[in-house]
Amino acid sequence: MKWSPRIIFIVILMLGLGVVPLLADYFGEPFYTVMFSRMLILSIGAVSLNLILGFGGMVSFGHAVYLGIGSYMVGIGTMHAVEDGIEWMANGFLQIALAIVFSALAGLVIGAISLRTRGVYFIMITLAFSQMLYYVAVGNEKYGGDDGLSLYMRSDFNGLIDISNDNSLYYLNFVCLLLSLYLSHRLINSRFGMLIRGAKSNEQRMRAIGFPVFRYQLVAFVIAGTICGIAGVLSANQTEFVNPSVMHWTHSGELIIMTVLGGLGTLFGPVIGAVAFLFLEEFLSGITEYWQLFFGPMLVLVVIFARGGIDGMLVGLDQWWSRNSPVKNEEVD
Amino acid sequence: MLKVDSLFKSFGALLATDNLSFQVKKGDIHAIIGPNGAGKTTLIGQLTGEIESDSGSILFDGNNISGVPVHLRSAHGLARSFQITNIFHDLTTWDNVALAVQAHAGHSFHFWKNASKERELRQPALEFLGIVGLEKRAGFIAGLLSHGEHRQLEIAMALATNPKMLLLDEPMAGMGPKESLAMVDILIKLKHKLTILLIEHDMDVVFTLADRITVLVNGRGIATDTPDAIRKNPEVIAAYLGEESYHA
Ligand SMILES: Nc1ncnc2c1ncn2[C@@H]1O[C@H](COP(=O)(O)OP(=O)(O)O)[C@@H](O)[C@H]1O
Ligand SMILES: [Mg+2]
Numbered sequence: 058m059k060w061s062p063r064i065i066f067i068v069i070l071m072l073g074l075g076v077v078p079l080l081a082d083y084f085g086e087p088f089y090t091v092m093f094s095r096m097l098i099l100s101i102g103a104v105s106l107n108l109i110l111g112f113g114g115m116v117s118f119g120h121a122v123y124l125g126i127g128s129y130m131v132g133i134g135t136m137h138a139v140e141d142g143i144e145w146m147a148n149g150f151l152q153i154a155l156a157i158v159f160s161a162l163a164g165l166v167i168g169a170i171s172l173r174t175r176g177v178y179f180i181m182i183t184l185a186f187s188q189m190l191y192y193v194a195v196g197n198e199k200y201g202g203d204d205g206l207s208l209y210m211r212s213d214f215n216g217l218i219d220i221s222n223d224n225s226l227y228y229l230n231f232v233c234l235l236l237s238l239y240l241s242h243r244l245i246n247s248r249f250g251m252l253i254r255g256a257k258s259n260e261q262r263m264r265a266i267g268f269p270v271f272r273y274q275l276v277a278f279v280i281a282g283t284i285c286g287i288a289g290v291l292s293a294n295q296t297e298f299v300n301p302s303v304m305h306w307t308h309s310g311e312l313i314i315m316t317v318l319g320g321l322g323t324l325f326g327p328v329i330g331a332v333a334f335l336f337l338e339e340f341l342s343g344i345t346e347y348w349q350l351f352f353g354p355m356l357v358l359v360v361i362f363a364r365g366g367i368d369g370m371l372v373g374l375d376q377w378w379s380r381n382s383p384v385k386n387e388e389v390d
Numbered sequence: 391m392l393k394v395d396s397l398f399k400s401f402g403a404l405l406a407t408d409n410l411s412f413q414v415k416k417g418d419i420h421a422i423i424g425p426n427g428a429g430k431t432t433l434i435g436q437l438t439g440e441i442e443s444d445s446g447s448i449l450f451d452g453n454n455i456s457g458v459p460v461h462l463r464s465a466h467g468l469a470r471s472f473q474i475t476n477i478f479h480d481l482t483t484w485d486n487v488a489l490a491v492q493a494h495a496g497h498s499f500h501f502w503k504n505a506s507k508e509r510e511l512r513q514p515a516l517e518f519l520g521i522v523g524l525e526k527r528a529g530f531i532a533g534l535l536s537h538g539e540h541r542q543l544e545i546a547m548a549l550a551t552n553p554k555m556l557l558l559d560e561p562m563a564g565m566g567p568k569e570s571l572a573m574v575d576i577l578i579k580l581k582h583k584l585t586i587l588l589i590e591h592d593m594d595v596v597f598t599l600a601d602r603i604t605v606l607v608n609g610r611g612i613a614t615d616t617p618d619a620i621r622k623n624p625e626v627i628a629a630y631l632g633e634e635s636y637h638a
Contacts, residue, residue: 250501255489268461
């Protein structure tokens, strides 16, 4: 690995994320642990979305639905554990397993239908499915309906990890983010990943050289949904509250914005995007209640002037850096 | 190798392929010539399955492939290049060909191993780049290559799918004279190794390379014969070659 401004930035970002709870405790500001915990969870969501959106060119406008599925696995399980005394339903491993199964199933159904279309139709169908599940959750009075469910306890990991403590939950989130990054890294460089990227670049050509594109895109769609479902489990534990709005289309839109802001189709882009997004939201909303008036145009500017998002800007900085660095590698063609 | 029988395709009122029948012998370079809009590109699309025929049959290597989906026709051994450059612009030249190798190296549900380090994909890809003279461009982003190199890359990708038959849609379109010569050399290298269906406007090239020629006018095949016979065929001269020499 060659050191460059971009690599240094990413390393500092990841190391920084690794020590947030320590710093927050030291300065007596535990609020920051919670805020960054949220960043980590949404980073996982954005990393998973990036697999299909950034690398695969599939603009899914319903990705938050999996956050919802994962969240409700925790909400429903915990509710039965607390109200009906069915303790095993609060088991975190079980909740994660169920989140994986149901997210994969949802991804399979949504993908099987939406991937038969392209462009705006694809966007609309993924959007329609997520809104459908949103309204299912709103209408389901047994599990809180519109108001959602408050969690009276966090998931129980058989005493292996005690996430009732915000710091340990933070590190669970952090480890999950690292795992999702490593998984993405392996996936996008494998044969499967080459195929998915090829189909984004030129689908007609992929068919002509003999790839049955649909089945691979469907698998990618399912994998992305499943990872996001796990983020949903973490999210419910973080907020200790589940309600239908996690699945709302605006939330799916935010995931897209984070991914685009950070940089589509790069490994760390979504993490940078999620952190930047939540930072700006926090910072601007502290200054003025009309913060969205400033936030919107800022995003538009970044997208217009920095194609490739923030990570794209860093790549540009690297190129500028290597042109102007004192030691020039004389490369001969 | 290829037998096309009573093929039809209409776009609304326009008959793009009109009761077309011809045969291509194994190992031949078989040229399709005809004026613009004659239906040559449409024919290739019908052969690869990208365009659905209205009726008629396509027999390829003993199999009836009418109605077979695109990716399976490729698996049968049909490969095409496109009239308009059709490559993976944002991948490297090497990646482009490696993907084509991968397409025929079994399924691609390999999620873990780094594909760009797999010798069984990279090595053959480099060899195909060598055949078309692009090995020096292997590491370049494909979108940055010249037009002529794009066409060469198209051929390398088609070859990498290990086809029995190549369908080339105007591989020299838009090339300078030097690049065209390089392409002719490539085709000479490939001649007899596999069967080639060649669509080409440059009559010198066609008469140099082709074993047989089919002349297409308004979707109809007006003649299929050897180059010498085609040159003398009065109907062809009237419909196409004559017109061409007027413009020349
Ligand atoms: N998708 C399409 N829809 C409607 N008309 C088409 C389509 N593709 C081709 N055509 C028409 O079919 C005719 C044959 O086109 P084409 O096969 O591209 O000719 P050639 O390659 O011989 O120049 C042309 O008149 C063209 O306008
Ligand atoms: Mg044409």
